[in-house]
Amino acid sequence: MPKIDVLAPRSAYDIECETLIIGAGACGMVAALSAHQQGEQVLVVEADAVPSGSTALSAGLIPAAGTSIQRAAGINDSAELFARDIQAKAQGENDQALVDQIATDAAEVIDWLAQAHGLPFSVVSNFDYPGHSRRRMHGLPTRSGAELIDALRARCEALEIDIICERRAFALFHEAGEVTGVAVSTPDNTQETIKCARLILACNGFGGNRELVGQHMPEIKYGLWFGHDGNKGEAILWADKIGAQVTHLGAYQGHGNVAHPHGILITWAVITEGGFQVNKDGRRFWNEAQGYSEAARAVLSQPDGEAFAIFDERIAGIARQFEDFKKAEAVGAIKSSNTLEDLAEQLGLPAQALRETHADLPLGETDGFGRTFGDVPLSAPYVGVRVTGALFHTQGGLKTDTSGRVLKTSGQAFRTLFAGGGAACGVSGSNDSGYLSGNGLLSAMVLGRNAGKA
Structure with a gap:
């Protein structure tokens, strides 16, 4: 050119x-x-x-x-x-x-x-x-x-x-x-x-x-x-x-919920409806309620620039109105299990840490990161996906x-x-x-x- x-x-x-x-x-x-x-x-x-x-x-x-x-x-x-x-x-x-x-x-x-x-x-x-x-x-x-x-x-x-x-x-x-x-x-x-x-x-x-x-x-x-x-x-x-x-010129839209390494966008509904993100240690690391654009920077700051979105089948049902989510399921990016321990194994996460993180979610209250959770708990089947942060557009x-x-x-x-x-x-x-x-x-x-x- x-x-x-x-x-x-x-x-x-x-x-x-x-x-x-x-x-x-x-x-x-x-x-x-x-x-x-x-x-x-x-x-x-x-x-x-x-x-x-x-x-x-x-x-x-x-x-x-x-x-x-x-x-x-x-x-x-x-x-x-x-x-x-x-x-x-x-x-x-x-x-x-x-x-x-x-x-x-x-x-x-x-x-x-x-x-x-x-x-x-x-x-x-x-x-x-x-x-x-x-x-x-x-x-x-x-x-x-x-x-x-x-x-x-x-x-x-x-x-x-x-x-x-x-x-x-x-x-x-x-x-x-x-x-x-x-x-x-x-x-x-x-x-x-x-x-x-x-x-x-x-x-x-x-x-x-x-x-x-x-x-x-x-x-x-x-x-x-x-x-x-x-x-x-x-x-x-x-x-x-x-x-x-x-x-x-420093303004941009990022997204911290892109299936990795598949490169498929995972709707932020999986978070807003009660899901959360953890790092490779199985621990939450920020206030996910801030938004998906800030999530890119938050996720990229974690080890290997990766995180894991954790939610459940109820939320997955909402996400399926998006064609991208169905594509992610079709290629195997979305993992599901009746137990958190098995889901952790599929995602390569420490099972005890993931179980503790899930148990510590303050339903109906505000946590130390400043996020206020709803009062509907996550329940089996549990669902998860490995994600990374991305730049979408300036x-x-x-x-x-x-x-x-x-x-x-x-x-x-x-x-x-x-x-x-x-x-x-x-x-x-x-x-x-x-x-x-x-x-x-x-x-x-x-x-x-x-x-x-x-």
């Missing part, structure tokens, strides 16, 4: 369009649907042979407050409460105007995709996600990001929105403080130039660029990279060259206004440049602990929709 660059405009281009979108993940395709609805001529370019991105590796869940789907399920929620939850998790580090707008617009995005485009969303209603005051996670039937990506691509194809794959953007054309187009590389190492009236960067973050990860978030540098390898950070590499603001990036318009270092907004998803700064504060469940797809979907219709 050619060097990431910024170039002077050409006198002629290979292609011209009104709205050009870089990246066909959730953000890019939502932006495309939104711009198409405004009557725009839309072109999406995607580096991969088939659109997928980090979205396809996720559970595909989007938090939204006040949707028609929530109301039908009898859930009373509001954008104001949602915004408070977002800021509470991030300790108030987010731009308040951006949080308020995203929390307000999320319901509109979900209802629009459900009603105008037929995506069959439903609310995850049988367990709670850490930090959310209401049950507001919306997902498609398999609770997988791959299903979400396929559904969005199908809608783009049905509306004859052009998506050209195997085209990776490497240069911006820039003149008089504005972006006027891009250059892309092709599979046969040739280059194509595209002129556009406006550009939406939906090319995700920089988690696949180990140099940038080490520079901005060294504590996760050696964690498993669970995102899309195409996340090389073009957006922030361009920013300095065009005078765009970046912010919160949360810092280009600073935008509420419409997704990128801000210059002067404080003014670009007229022609927008960003969303991993290319833009989300609403997760400045580090891993500010990530509220679903924040990644939340900002991707909302900023994508807003940029498309701006």
Whole structure:
């Protein structure tokens, strides 16, 4: 791939369009649907042979407050409460105007995709996600990001929105403080130039660029990279060259419950419903109620960067609504037994220590780590899985206004440049602990929709 660059405009281009979108993940395709609805001529370019991105590796869940789907399920929620939850998790580090707008617009995005485009969303209603005051996670039937990506691509194809794959953007054309187009590389190492009236960067973050990860978030540098390898950070590499603001580059979403060595995401429901994590000594080591993003750092700090999630068949039954959990069972990552001693043997844990840890769980009370447990004990059959910590995606990036318009270092907004998803700064504060469940797809979907219709 050619060097990431910024170039002077050409006198002629290979292609011209009104709205050009870089990246066909959730953000890019939502932006495309939104711009198409405004009557725009839309072109999406995607580096991969088939659109997928980090979205396809996720559970595909989007938090939204006040949707028609929530109301039908009898859930009373509001954008104001949602915004408070977002800021509470991030300790108030987010731009308040951006949080308020995203929390307000999320319901509109979900209802629009459900009603105008037929995506069959439903609310995850049988367990709670850490930090959310209401049950507001919306997902498609398999609770997988791959299903979400396929559904969005199908809608783009049905509306004859052009998506050209195997085209990776490497240069911006820039003149008089504005972006006027891009250059892309092709599979046969040739280059194509595209002129556009406006550009939406939906090319995700920089988690696949180990140099940038080490520079901005060294504590996760050696964690498993669970995102899309195409996340090389073009957006922030361009920013300095065009005078765009970046912010919160130390923010990221980790996850401390990835089946190891299988590399399959295990839903955090196995913890929130009463499960716990132990290290190789069979002992708990932190307050698991803080959230799955912080769990990555906590797990990686343990011997060999490993831990073990311990729960029971009741909780496994809840987890089976997620396709990933069923895959983990199919490949033998999930172990089960009628006794803790046998489960410990299967997982390679000291049986006495695991038995003592289980017996010490303070049901209905708060323990020394600060976690308050429910009053439902774990019971046979017991279930466990070896896990490690991983980096899923970065949360810092280009600073935008509420419409997704990128801000210059002067404080003014670009007229022609927008960003969303991993290319833009989300609403997760400045580090891993500010990530509220679903924040990644939340900002991707909302900023994508807003940029498309701006």
